[in-house]
Amino acid sequence: MRTVDPAKRRARRRHIVNAATELFAAQGFERTTTAEICKAAGMSAGNLFHYFRSKRAIFHAVFVDDEPEDGVATKSERLAAARAADDPWTALLDTVDLLAGPAAEPLVPALVMEAMIQAHRDPELEALLSRDNDEERSTLTTLLRKASASGQIDPTLDPDDTAAWVMALIAALYTSAATEPSFSPAGQLPTLRLILQRFLRPHATPVPEGPRP
Amino acid sequence: MRTVDPAKRRARRRHIVNAATELFAAQGFERTTTAEICKAAGMSAGNLFHYFRSKRAIFHAVFVDDEPEDGVATKSERLAAARAADDPWTALLDTVDLLAGPAAEPLVPALVMEAMIQAHRDPELEALLSRDNDEERSTLTTLLRKASASGQIDPTLDPDDTAAWVMALIAALYTSAATEPSFSPAGQLPTLRLILQRFLRPHATPVPEGPRP
DNA sequence: GTCTATACTCAGATAGAC
DNA sequence: GTCTATCTGAGTATAGAC
Incomplete structure (x- = not known):
């Protein structure tokens, strides 16, 4: 048979x-x-x-259906490595590169966009994607918390909110690539890093207003 | 009859x-x-x-089909006013508020998302939306250029690229609102302003590396 | 090939402006 | 009373999943 x-x-x-x-x-x-x-x-x-x-x-x-290839670390493995890294700030930048990298591949931005839309209407897909998403966001939250504790980023930033914004900035790279033909994700990645650096790194505390004791 | x-x-x-x-x-x-x-x-x-x-x-x-209401300035009029304003930095922040504001309305983020998708496949809609888009971006470019000239923002930033990023950040507010139920556009608007402020305002110039004459 | 879903049509009914 | 904008809802042609 x-x-x-x-x-x-x-x-x-x-x-x-x-x-x-x-x-x-x-x-x-x-x-x-x-x-x-x-x-x-x-x-x-x-x-x-x-x-x-x-x-x-x-x-x-x-x-x-992404089959794991031999010898290449999966995204999950690389996220786990980042969470365990010694230097959280460097690990954060690496993670941003990891998550933003695929935006440079030709079909990916359009597919990601379509997935976002379809997830709205398809609970099964929604669940599928949110597993990935949660792992990414919780990695970022962990790194932000560690970097905050070690004085590498502004301690006044809330790690959860900030992780959501880092994700949003990365997503912006995908949506811009999908909608604007002139937008080059590879070329704009350094600017994304610059924005994050300026947003996250410690700032001189402004002198508080009002009377002081 | x-x-x-x-x-x-x-x-x-x-x-x-x-x-x-x-x-x-x-x-x-x-x-x-x-x-x-x-x-x-x-x-x-x-x-x-x-x-x-x-x-x-x-x-x-x-x-x-948005009918102009009497006594209320249209978006176009407000953009024109911003371009002509005395203080380009304040006008820039106002323009960001103007463009980001609708994200707080319940149906808008989902509609904007759907419009982005459909524009891909519908040249007529594409043309319709890109008229609005161009007006918004060129207003931001103008304000960035003026603010740069008056020392209000980092002069090393390219106005065109930067305007694209400001648009992308605002778009991120809409897409996050559309896809993440826990994301509140109204609550996150101050953070958007903070990110822009830290990204755009002048920074101490780093000491250039390498030999000097 | 089959069968359902659905964008759009048409022949006619109603009723308001002259 | 006439003419036409507004409205009805069954009907059709076609696309597209399976």
């Missing part, structure tokens, strides 16, 4: 996901038809739906 | 747009059906399409 070859099946799934990824990035989820995906992947509708239960499932796979 | 009453017709269009706005904000453009809009507006499909040529036209109207 014929048995399934898991490696072959995975490869076939990846082939479909790769084809679909370009379409989703260029046209978005709703405007990409399964017929287009079939054509791009070179297969029939029947065959496509043998590998994925729905168009939605293909979209989800774009964001989770 | 019966004649058209322009005021009544406008009011009816607004009624439809208001009903549709909530649906577009909650579900997005593609997932909102014309049948739903009809139901929400309390009218038949035939009547709906008597007022709008297409579903798309309703979506466009969400962003352009």
Whole structure:
């Protein structure tokens, strides 16, 4: 009897996901038809739906089917390393680079944008993405707290709020790249670092107003 | 014979747009059906399409049908006033408030997000929005240039790049509000101002490295 | 190939302005 | 009374998931 070859099946799934990824990035989820995906992947509708239960499932796979490659640390591992690093400020800058880096890849900003939108309407995707998101934000919060304790950043900043803003600034890199053709994420990364540096590093305390004892 | 009453017709269009706005904000453009809009507006499909040529036209109207109210300055007028203001730094902060303010309204962040997405796929909407966008950015560029000349901000910052980043930071307020339920735009506006202040205000010039004559 | 979902249409009913 | 803006809702054509 014929048995399934898991490696072959995975490869076939990846082939479909790769084809679909370009379409989703260029046209978005709703405007990409399964017929287009079939054509791009070179297969029939029947065959496509043998590998994925729905168009939605293909979209989800774009964001989770990343096979770990040997010898390369995963994002999770690198975040854990940052949390354990000796110098929290350097680790913070490294983490920002880690999170902002993919914005320079051609399809990624559009896909991230689309994922944000779709997460609104798709609780399963929402859950999928928020796991990643929580890990990123909690790493930043940890680093901000440590850097604050060691006097490397302004201690008046609230670590939770500030982590949310660091995430927002990184997200801005993606959305700007997705919406403005002239915006180059690679070229603007140094400016992002500059903004963060000036925002976070300790400042001379302003003289408090009002009468003093 | 019966004649058209322009005021009544406008009011009816607004009624439809208001009903549709909530649906577009909650579900997005593609997932909102014309049948739903009809139901929400309390009218038949035939009547709906008597007022709008297409579903798309309703979506466009969400962003352009803002009637100027008497006694209240329009955004354009306020931007022009800022460009002509005496104190460019104060005018810059005011302009940031003006552009960031709507993020505090409940439906706006989701709508702005949806507009960004749809603009990708709809050249007419793209043109519509980029007119607004260009006016906002060029106002910021002008103010940055003036503030730079008068020593109010760091002269090493490029006005065009910096204006793009100020826009990106404001956009981050909208996207964060749209995607993170715990993020309060009104509460975070002071932090946005703080980030901008620290980013833009003049800094002590670092001692240049290398040999000097 | 099948079948559902949905943007839009049309033939006609109602009613207000002249 | 006539004419036409406004409105109805069943109907159609088509797209697109499966």
